[in-house]
Every structure is written in structure tokens, then in C-alpha cells.
Amino acid sequence: MRILIVEDEKPLTDAMTEILRQNHYQVDAVYHGSHGLEYARSNLYDLILLDIMLPGIDGLSVLKTLRKEHITTPVIILTAKSEVADIITGLDAGSDDYLAKPFSTGELLARIRALSRRSTSYNDEILSCGDLSFNKNTMELSCGADSLKLGLKESQLMELLLNNAGRIMPKDLLIEKIWGLDSNAEYNNIEVYISFLRQKMTFLGTRTQIRTIRGVGYQLEGKDA
Numbered sequence: 001m002r003i004l005i006v007e008d009e010k011p012l013t014d015a016m017t018e019i020l021r022q023n024h025y026q027v028d029a030v031y032h033g034s035h036g037l038e039y040a041r042s043n044l045y046d047l048i049l050l051d052i053m054l055p056g057i058d059g060l061s062v063l064k065t066l067r068k069e070h071i072t073t074p075v076i077i078l079t080a081k082s083e084v085a086d087i088i089t090g091l092d093a094g095s096d097d098y099l100a101k102p103f104s105t106g107e108l109l110a111r112i113r114a115l116s117r118r119s120t121s122y123n124d125e126i127l128s129c130g131d132l133s134f135n136k137n138t139m140e141l142s143c144g145a146d147s148l149k150l151g152l153k154e155s156q157l158m159e160l161l162l163n164n165a166g167r168i169m170p171k172d173l174l175i176e177k178i179w180g181l182d183s184n185a186e187y188n189n190i191e192v193y194i195s196f197l198r199q200k201m202t203f204l205g206t207r208t209q210i211r212t213i214r215g216v217g218y219q220l221e222g223k224d225a
């Protein structure tokens with residue numbers, strides 16, 4: 001997931017960049033409204049964190065311009081706690097959420113996750129990568145003419161890997177998404193489910209693989225038949 005930060009308070013921007021990179025997001029940061037607009041127009045981002053008070057063009061004008069140009073990248077407005085009016089105007093202008101400054105790291109990450117869940121929930125029922133496809137409704141994993149049904153946890157894991165195909169998915173993140181933050185699930189839980197999935201993929205004869213990235217996590221690598 002690629003995130004653009006448009007915020008002129010450099011210490012805040014640097015801190016957010018650092019935190020997001022630690023959490024395996026790709027991050028670009030700009031400090032000027034017009035640069036923000038220019039970067040956002042590239043349509044390369046999955047999410048934009050947008051401050052309101054910016055030099056050059058203010059955040060709300062950036063947002064309105066993007067929406068007018070049919071750039072639908074989800075936007076989280078960053079605003080001071082007192083500026084409730086900004087929040088309302090921001091939502092009217094097409095922002096998807098807001099964060100009141102100062103915010104905690106946990107809050108920032110939670111909002112980003114919530115928004116990325118929402119934006120993938122509109123996706124098709126069929127996810128695919130290389131020669132492998134998965135039907136979210138029937139929980140069937142298929143390759144060519146062969147298919148088999150996955151269990152619930154296997155399905156959740158497969159869906160996460162498919163939604164992030166090609167990206168390295170840290171074990172912590174997979175555990176958090178599947179078992180929740182407060183669970184006692186450990187690394188070997190995820191290893192067990194990965195091995196179930198691999199066995200089923202072998203059975204299906206797919207060339208797509210779940211690669212182990214030593215000390216980090218897993219990566220789904222798509223290959224065509």
C-alpha cells in the first residue's frame with residue numbers, strides 16, 4: 001500500500017513517515033499544497049493523508065480539485081482538534097475520514113487499516129494472482145479446472161495474501177488481521193495455516209507460490225500456468 005502525506009509540519013511528517021515505513025507502507029511526503037496536488041494527480045497512491053493549512057494551495061482546495069478530476073483515492077484529513085468546521089467541510093469536499101491532531105500512532109494506523117478494508121470491500125468476489133483464483137463467497141480456491149474449498153482461517157489468510165499479492169506481508173500483520181490484536185496467536189499458528197495453504201496449492205498444481213521471507217513474513221508470488 002502506497003501512502004502520500006501532504007503536511008507542512010516537518011517533525012510530524014517525518015514521524016508519520018517513519019511509523020508508516022516501519023509498518024511496511026510505502027510513503028512519499030510533500031510539504032507544500034501544490035506539490036501535494038501534483039503527486040496525488042499521479043494516481044499512484046492508495047491513500048492520502050492531507051493537512052488543511054498548507055502553504056501554496058490549502059488542503060481543502062487540493063481535495064476539491066482531485067475529486068473534480070475524478071481522482072477517487074481515499075483521503076484522510078489532518079486537522080487540529082478545535083477545527084470542527086474543517087472536518088465537516090472536509091467530509092463535504094470528499095474526504096473519507098479525518099484525524100484530529102495530535103493523534104496517537106495507534107489511531108493513525110487504525111484509521112488507515114479501516115479505510116483500506118473499506119476500499120477493498122467493494123472488490124469482486126473473485127480474487128486472482130497468476131494461475132490461482134479464489135472465490136470469497138464459496139471459499140473455493142481454483143487453478144485451471146481444479147478447485148477445493150478452504151477453511152475459514154485459510155480463506156482469510158488467502159484473501160489477505162491475494163489482496164496484497166507481490167507484497168511482503170509481515171507475520172505480525174497477518175496475525176493481527178486474522179486473530180485480532182488481543183489474541184494469543186503466535187507465529188506458529190500462522191506457519192501452520194501457511195503450510196495448509198501450500199499443501200492445497202500443491203494439490204491444485206498451481207505455479208503461484210507463497211514465498212517465505214525469512215524473519216519477516218510471506219509473499220504471494222503469481223505465476224501463470
Ligand code: CA
Pocket residue numbers: 007008009051052053054
Ligand atoms: Ca499545516
